[in-house]
Amino acid sequence: MKEYEIIIETINPCGGDRHSQQEIIEANIESPEAFVKEKGRFPIIDKIENPDGGVVIVTGDGKGYMVRYTFSE
Structure with a gap:
């Protein structure tokens, strides 16, 4: 296992x-x-x-809502 600092940004379609x-x-x-x-x-x-x-991993629902995860060791 590795230790990560994780920045989680929740982005909605109105605010960007x-x-x-x-x-x-x-x-x-174990892994990002x-x-x-x-x-x-x-x-x-x-x-x-x-x-x-x-x-950096980006997830979303296809309708404008996204969550961006930034992993730093």
Whole structure:
């Protein structure tokens, strides 16, 4: 397991990124994908791996509601 700092941004279609609700947590997890599949409420839309080792996973309902998870070791 690795320890990650996770930024969870909940984005609604009316407010967009500017008015997202943010939460920061720390967790020991097997993988970012497993965490999102277990804890997330929407299916995974996109996954981006940053050169610094961080991972960004975007989930959504296809109607404008999205949750973006940013994982940093």
